[in-house]
Amino acid sequence: MLVTSSGMFLLATCGMLTSVLSTAIGISLIKAIIQADTVGTEHLRRVHDNLRAVHNVRLTTNGLLTDLLFLYRCYMVWGSRRAVLILPGVFIFATCLLGYLYLPMADSLIPDKTPFIDARAPYIMGGVTNVILMCLTAGRIWYMSREARIVHGEAFRRRYHTAIAMILESGALYCSVLLLNLISISLVSKSDAAAIFRGVVSGLVGQMVNIIPSLIFVRVGMGYCQWIQEPPPADVRTPPVRTPKLLEALPEDVCSEVIEIK
Structure with missing residues (x-):
């Protein structure tokens, strides 16, 4: 989790820097268009497209x-079974491939760089991938909770339900954002309200x-998900062995022989 969160922090920082640079160049591009500077407009358009491509690849x-x-x-919840990785792994690969093919050209201002893939394809594949992983992980935990209830009762079942709730909450939030993005891409209207909605949703994605992953890190760190912890072993005390009174009266060597015979 530390390595993953560090990688996400670096990528998010790079995304923030490219967004700021892209916005500054976009303002300069508008000024060049107003001033009818043809050479400057073409140069700024290419720089803007390259920055947006870097941002989308990121x-x-x-x-x-x-x-x-x-x-x-999901792999850890399923007990490190490799077979469970096949289906979601294929969808992750397809999502990544569509993203690298489409997104670098998605915001191009140059007509000859029009993308040849439907704009909604990468996000649809990402939503399907998320639903598959959510069902596999939450379904496995739910099945494990049934076994835990039989063995340990209702006390352990609450921990499993907490983990399921976290997975479903994060998955539903992720799918909701993707759904908003699909709606914004599908809008045909060229009004100012539609453009503002697309910009807000794009930044939200x-x-x-x-x-969303950071929320899971925080909740696990705060102790809201402890279903994988095993209960402390019960303190079982064995009663002391009492020596019969008849054996106490015998010598030690005879007493040991009697105990071995028993």
Whole structure:
């Protein structure tokens, strides 16, 4: 978790820097268009496209890191069974491939760089991947909670339900953000309200891809998820062995022989 959170911090910092630079260049581009500076406009457009491509590649890599974290969590919950990695692993690979093919050209201002893939494809695959991982992980914990209830009663079942609630909450939040992004991409209207909505949702996706795993880190660190901890062993005291009164009256060598015969 420390390595993953450090990687997400570095990627989020890079995303913040590229966003600031892209915004500054976008303002300069607007000034160049107003001043009818053709050479400056073309140069700024190419710089803007390159920065947006870097930003989108960073977003895809960030999503890949988050998905691998969720995949590892599912792998550990299933008792390190490699077979459970096949289906979500295929979807993670497909999501990453679509993201690297589409997102670098998604915000291009140059007409010849129009993307050839549907804009919603990477986000749909990301949502499906998240749902698969959520069902596999939460379903396995739910099955384990049934066994824990039989053996240990209701006390242990609450811990499992806490873990399930955390997984479902994070998965639902992630899917909700992706759904908003799909709605913003599907909007045909070119009004100012639609443009503002697209910008807000786009920024929300870039932030939530790191915030959602961080929420899990914080909740685990605060002790809200302790279902994997085993209870302390019961203090079983064995009653002391009493020596019969008849043996106490015998010598030690005879007493030991009698005990061995018994």
